[in-house]
Amino acid sequence: MKQVWIGILVSALTASLNLARAAEDPLVLRTAAATGENPTEAGRQAAKALQSALGDVAPQAVLVMDSFEDLANKQALLDGVASVFPRELLFGGSSYGGFTQAGVVDYDGVVLLGMGGTRVGLEVALAEQMGAAGLTLEQHEGALAAALGRAGERLARQLSRLEQGALLLLISDAHSPKNQFLLDGVQKVVGKRLPITGGSVNKNAGQNWVYFRGATYTDSAIALLLTGPFEVTQTGRQAKTNEEVIATARSGSAAALERAPAKPLAVLAFNCGGRKGKLERLADELEAIQGSVGKDLPLFGAYCAGEYGPADLAESQGDPTPCGRGWHVMFTVVGR
Amino acid sequence: MNTVSQSLRQAGLLALLSGLAPLPGGLAEPVRLRVENFLVMPSTGPVVNVQVKNLTTDPVRAVVRVSWPEGWRTAPAEQTVELAPHATAQGAFTLERALDVAANRYPVVVEARVGNTTVTRTQLVVCATAPYLRPQIDGALDDWQDAAPIAFAAAGRPTTVMTCWNRRQFCVAVRAEQGRPAAMQLALAAERGDVPGRYEFVVVPPEQNGPARCYLLLRPGADLALTKETRALAGLECGEVQAQVTRTGAATHYEVAVPLTLVPELRPTPGRPFRFSLLVHEAEGSGLRDLGAVMNLWEDQRHPQSWCRWQGAAFGATLPWDSHIEFGFSSSIH
Numbered sequence: 067m068k069q070v071w072i073g074i075l076v077s078a079l080t081a082s083l084n085l086a087r088a089a090e091d092p093l094v095l096r097t098a099a100a101t102g103e104n105p106t107e108a109g110r111q112a113a114k115a116l117q118s119a120l121g122d123v124a125p126q127a128v129l130v131m132d133s134f135e136d137l138a139n140k141q142a143l144l145d146g147v148a149s150v151f152p153r154e155l156l157f158g159g160s161s162y163g164g165f166t167q168a169g170v171v172d173y174d175g176v177v178l179l180g181m182g183g184t185r186v187g188l189e190v191a192l193a194e195q196m197g198a199a200g201l202t203l204e205q206h207e208g209a210l211a212a213a214l215g216r217a218g219e220r221l222a223r224q225l226s227r228l229e230q231g232a233l234l235l236l237i238s239d240a241h242s243p244k245n246q247f248l249l250d251g252v253q254k255v256v257g258k259r260l261p262i263t264g265g266s267v268n269k270n271a272g273q274n275w276v277y278f279r280g281a282t283y284t285d286s287a288i289a290l291l292l293t294g295p296f297e298v299t300q301t302g303r304q305a306k307t308n309e310e311v312i313a314t315a316r317s318g319s320a321a322a323l324e325r326a327p328a329k330p331l332a333v334l335a336f337n338c339g340g341r342k343g344k345l346e347r348l349a350d351e352l353e354a355i356q357g358s359v360g361k362d363l364p365l366f367g368a369y370c371a372g373e374y375g376p377a378d379l380a381e382s383q384g385d386p387t388p389c390g391r392g393w394h395v396m397f398t399v400v401g402r
Numbered sequence: 403m404n405t406v407s408q409s410l411r412q413a414g415l416l417a418l419l420s421g422l423a424p425l426p427g428g429l430a431e432p433v434r435l436r437v438e439n440f441l442v443m444p445s446t447g448p449v450v451n452v453q454v455k456n457l458t459t460d461p462v463r464a465v466v467r468v469s470w471p472e473g474w475r476t477a478p479a480e481q482t483v484e485l486a487p488h489a490t491a492q493g494a495f496t497l498e499r500a501l502d503v504a505a506n507r508y509p510v511v512v513e514a515r516v517g518n519t520t521v522t523r524t525q526l527v528v529c530a531t532a533p534y535l536r537p538q539i540d541g542a543l544d545d546w547q548d549a550a551p552i553a554f555a556a557a558g559r560p561t562t563v564m565t566c567w568n569r570r571q572f573c574v575a576v577r578a579e580q581g582r583p584a585a586m587q588l589a590l591a592a593e594r595g596d597v598p599g600r601y602e603f604v605v606v607p608p609e610q611n612g613p614a615r616c617y618l619l620l621r622p623g624a625d626l627a628l629t630k631e632t633r634a635l636a637g638l639e640c641g642e643v644q645a646q647v648t649r650t651g652a653a654t655h656y657e658v659a660v661p662l663t664l665v666p667e668l669r670p671t672p673g674r675p676f677r678f679s680l681l682v683h684e685a686e687g688s689g690l691r692d693l694g695a696v697m698n699l700w701e702d703q704r705h706p707q708s709w710c711r712w713q714g715a716a717f718g719a720t721l722p723w724d725s726h727i728e729f730g731f732s733s734s735i736h
Contacts, residue, residue, distance in 0.1 A: 135569055162672065162733075173569065202736050203445050204502045241733075243445060243499075269734045270534035270672075271548060306449040306496065340442065343673020343731065346594065371672075371733060392447050 092185035092402060093296045094123045095332035097166040097366045101175035105132075105139045108176055109146020116178045117150055119364075125151060126188040127290060129179040129235065130158035130277055131368040133171065133268070137275065137282060143176055144280055153280030157190060157288055159237045159267035160275045162339035165352045165367035172348060179334070179366040187293035191224035192278040192286060193217040196248075198240055199285040211247045214240050218251020221289050228256050230293040233398065236264035238287035239274045242338075242372030242392030248287055249374060249390040261298045262388035263398045265336040265370025296402040299325040300386055302376040302394045308350075311341045311395075314378075315351045318397050320358035327401040333359050334398040335367040341393060342369045351395075359399075432458050432516045433485070435523045436698050437468060438492075439530035441675055441730025443550070444474075444500035444508065448730075450527075451492040452512055455700070456485035462516050466493045469511040475499040483514075502529070502735065506550055525698045528552050530678070530729040532670070535566035535573070539659045541648030543575050550735050556682075556691030563680055563693055567670040567731055569662075571644075576656040576682060583607040583647050584685040585715065586656040587619075589708075589725035591677040592667035597623040600677065600725065601665055602710050603640065605658055607647035616643035616658065619710040622667065632711040640664075656682075672733040679725040683715050690716075694723025 098115035102108040109132075116128065128151050132143050140160065147156055163170065164177035171177055181188065196217035201210045217240075222228070234256065240248045245266050252262070267274050276286045303318035305311040315335075323330060335355065345351055352367070359365065375396025377389040436453040456462050467480045474497060481493030506529055513522040529550050537545040549564035562577045576586055584606075591600035599622035605614050618640035620628060644659040662668060668676055680693040694703075704721035711717060 202502075204504065243447065269736075271536070271734060273534075307494075338673075339671070339733065340446070340448075340673030343671045 092294050093181070093183040093292070093331060093400065094120065095364050095366070095400060096120050096180045097178060097364050099164070099166045099168060099171050099175060099177045101171055103174060105134045105143035105174070106146040108174070109143040110149050112176050112178050113147045113150030116180045120180050120182060123182040125155055125180040125182040126186060127157055127181045127190065128155050129181070129290070129366070130156050130176060131161040131164050132158070132176040133161055133163045133173050134176070135173075135273065137272070140275055140282060144277060144282070147176070147178070148280055156277055156280040157237070157290060158277045159239070160273050161265070162268055162342055162369035162371075164369055165365070167356070167361050167365045170348045170352050177366065177368060181292065183294065185294045187227065187230065189225050189227055189291040189293075190278070191221050191289045192283065193221040194283055194286045196240065196285050196287060198244065203244065210244055214244060214247035215251035215254070217287060218248040219254050221287055222252045222255035225289065225291045227291065227293050228260065231256070231260050231291045232294060232296055233292045233298050233400065234260055234262045235290040235292070236262055236287065236374050237276055238264070238266050239276050239285055240287060240372070241266040241269045242390065245372035245374065245390030249388065252289070253388075258387045261300055261386070261398065262374050263300065263334055263336050263396050264374045265368055266372030267370065268339070269371040296331065296400055297327045299399045299401070300376050300388075300397065302373070302378045302389075302391065302396045304378040304391070304394050305341060306344060306393055308344050308346050311344050312350045312354045315395055316354035316358050318395055319355045322397040322399045323359050326399040330363055330399050330401040332364040332366065332400050334400070335365065335395055336373045336375065337367055337369050337395040338373055338393050339369045339371055341395060431521045432456070432462055432519055433464050433514050433521055434700060435466070435512045435514055435521060436700060437510050437512050437525050437527050438728050439528055439697065440508070441728060442531050442673065442732040443502045443529055443735050444497050445502045446732075447497050447500070449494050449496050451494050452481070453490055453492055454483045454485060454514060455490040456488055459487045461486055464514040464516050466512065466514045468495060470497070470500070471508055471510070473501065506552060526696070527698065528696060530727065531732040531735070532565035532567050532572070532729060533732045533735050534568055534672070536568045537566065537573055537575070537657070539573070539644040539646055539657050541646035541655045541657050543577060543655055543657065546575050548735055549575070552693065552696065554693070554696040556695065557689070559691065561682060561691055565678065565729065571659040571661055572665060572668060572670065573659045574656070574680065576680065577653050578656070578682045578691065579653050580682070580684060582685045583649065583654040585683040586658070587681040587683065587709065587715075588658070589677070589679050590660065590665060590668070591622065591726065592669070593675040593677060595622055595667040599623050599626075602725070603643060603658070603660065604635070604712060605645045605647065605656055606635070614645040614647040614656070616640045616645045617712070619712060626707045629707045629710045632713055634713045670731040672731055674731045676729050676731065677726045678729040679723070679727045681709065681722055689718055690722060692722045694725070694727060697723065697727050699723050699727070
């Protein structure tokens, strides 16, 4: 019994020290997740867990990626998260599930990423009514490219501190391969050197929702620009079979961490829903990532309908220029 | 000339030329080939497998190349496949840039070089995908606009097959021009299940107005000897399946929703493969139309145990094609 209490005391002290240190970090990223049939309750539970993980750090934004079905349930989920955090801090969109260090979230769940810190800056932007809804690549490729390009430009032009930007998070209702058109527009403004990651929201009929300041939008995209004294390293890995999905998750996360600055703070993994579909056992990919980055770093994973980050194509030769792709896992290690 | 017929004409010429090459061991062809179906829309960049079967009693090395529709970009340019005697193996190609077409038929020419011999096959490959949709099971197929239809004709009678999934159901719709409704039989299986085998259902129209009747003919793990018995449907009723059979002009509409609780191994999610095929039975036992006919299967992919027999169905002298055909779940065709 004595040993148990000592163990609890040591854990509590360690947690307190970690929280105290976190409060001083220039950028603090923490994650939480929950699942359940009641979306409001799942949202509330995940938000409470995130609040606990953040400790004294006040979040500047909470990224919400959920796999509940239908708008009413998504709004209920946002209500649940908004019962803990101010609604205007909530951004994100629909996903096919995700993961944190605690496990994989399949259907009817939510994964949260809280972003705060003493010296982090955040700018947000929304591009509504992109004009892409109902257009198909087969029939309207030119119109799609133009509409999404304009939307990307419109999104990026709302950001005033691009010069100081360290990482741009992009969440869009423009799935692979259309996501490249949106990114082309963004990069017309921000250039091709700014690290960008993020994903396209679930494209199942009626599920394609983007969240901005706690409200739901379709045919839209959002951007979150993080500024501050931190650096990111990125890798993208493509795979289309069970074995390759697991192997690339392991190698991609290991490569991103290997190139990371001295102190990695968190790992973001915007991943493809198609890759998830290839997994015979869902936890295999997460376990492969944990095999590379360990189980201590905060880890945020979301399964999307297209991903932003460095492409893993034969001709890319390790080029870190962000692209819009499908079938990829895009790792971003944030560190300082 | 449209792209399909142009490609097919070119392929015919290639096949003719390859036929002039010397062939080893007295065999007409040392290998045979099949480009598998696309399991998600081509524009989303899937991997496509090419099956190669060694027809010889010696090990062979086949260098496989595929001519894809114009404008597509794929990798790698060729795949080398090592095959033991009589073995079948796959070479995988990634579609890096491809365009979807509404007709859902994509002309490809696949060739394999084995020594000095070149084997060529021309195919129209379909995208065999079940996107996420939530149709009303009412026999009206107007809410299937966003499916990926597979259209074919049997004895000149047009038939269209569509599949979809949602969180609760796996759904199938068939529009078949026929004199009067008869029955629709479908086979469904997970790509890899803990228990081998398939589910097999048959849907028959109501005798009076009302919902169609569905019967469960087979489950995974069942003794395949059952497939040889011509069983009475009485006692095999499966009330959990929603089914409607309606008539619109000269066409019969079959619409079915199988609850996922009944087929838990499927676990639909975009990108996940599954196995499926379908037969439309004609009235008065006058024959079958077989979805397998447009799946580019090899002639020996007809097995007595591929489909269950039941009283009232006429299977004819020719065995139907294998019922275990590759399909895939996807999110959306757009």
